[in-house]
Amino acid sequence: MIKAIKGMKDILPEEIPQWRRIEQAARDVFESYLYREIRTPVLEPTELFSRSIGNATDIVEKEMYTFEDSHQSVSMRPENTAGVVRALIEARLYEARGPQRYYYVGPMFRRERPQKGRFRQFHQIGIEAFGDPGPYVDAEIIQMTCRFFRELGIHGYEVRVNSLGCHTCRPAYVEKLKMAIYLIEGSLCEDCRRRRETNPLRVLDCKNCQEQLSGLPLITENLCLPCLEHFDGFRAHLQQFSIPYVLAPRLVRGLDYYTRTAFEFASVSGALGSQNSLLGGGRYDGLVKNLGGPEVVGIGFALGIERLILALTGPPAEPTPVAYVAHLEMEGFRKAVELAEKLRDQGVAVAVANPLKQLKAQFKEADRIGATTVYVIGPDEIRDGVVKVKDMTTGEQRVVPENDIVPSFSE
Helix, strand or coil, X not given: CCCCCCCCCCCCHHHHHHHHHHHHHHHHHHHHCCCEECCCCCEEEHHHHHHHCCCCCHHHHHHCEEEEECCEXXXXXXXXXXXXXXXXXXXXXXXXXXCEEEEEEEEEECCCCCECCECCEEEEEEEEEECCCCCHHXXXXXXXXXHHHHHHCCCCEEEEEEECCCCCCHHHHHHHHHHHHHHCHHHCCHHHHHHHHHCHHHHHHCCCCXXXXXXXCCHHXXXXXXXXXXXXXXXXXXXXXXXXXXXXXXXCCCCXXXXXXXXXXXXXXXXXXXXXXXXXXEECCCHHHHCCCCCCCEEEEEEEHHHHHHHCCCCCCCCCCEEEEEECHHHHHHHHHHHHHHHHHCCCEEEECCCCCCHXXXXXXXXXXXXXXXXXXXXXXXXXXXXXXXXXXXXXXXXXXXXXXCCCXXX
């Protein structure tokens, strides 16, 4: 038997209603804030990710699925912000009038160690907003996410915020951080020692060395005045929206392109274990220019659908009501097919019994597929212009004129 690749997971039919519920809630909420859907290719030039995410990140160093294709190195997308920015530049979307706000839903790929809620093919919902340098949009995105979580009935999380500085203040802080790490290097794990030179900010959120890192300098104490004003304005807007938050001075993002605002929604319910992040994002004001576009600021976030499902505590999505059309003899079968098409025209999911099945077997099949209503047509019903209707929940059965059939499951 051939099995799925480790870390790749089938999404089975009984799981789909939950996925649709999440995706539809995202579309409804995001579009109410004037975000529009964008779809980018799964396969992109490797250079797109090495230039945006950073060569020294774990994603580029260890986790991307990369191969040569027609003398070009290509990679399966490990995240989608870079792809959206490429599309923004290539299609010159930044020249359009009005807000440049986009959302996406789709699969991403990383060769990382599979664990609870994490897979090598995983699915993300994300948003990207371009062109607004002020702190208001940062807070509005938090507000929008809170609304999205309310729609799904997700509670038991906290909003964590930080500032990562900018190209003016962060280089000096990074040098200060490197020196401080050097002084305690002997007590740190191998990853932290390696990252001291390649990606020192990532040392701050190492789960294995938090006690040793407690004395390291914090970036919030080393911000330039514009970054400090932006961070203060962002938090003031969160207070205006009555959104509680936690200041997390060691919160960093795993990608090089982030600047200023960084945030995450973290589960505090225990549903996700130690890897408790539900959603992460922040500003990337220099990314568009770095990838060959004009000076256009941006901010966004991404969340993993698989991990979000683990946090859902509300009732499961209601199954789609199903009707079943049973029949007697070939004359009844032909009429059943006509009735099924009329019901489908009105948005009803319908199954028609196989013409070789006896009526008793047809009712067993209707019960097996979860039909809520069964319509029965035979020669007598055709002669009288009626249809028998049985409510499979209550067992009630009645006769309805054929022209009065309506697709109601509470008749």
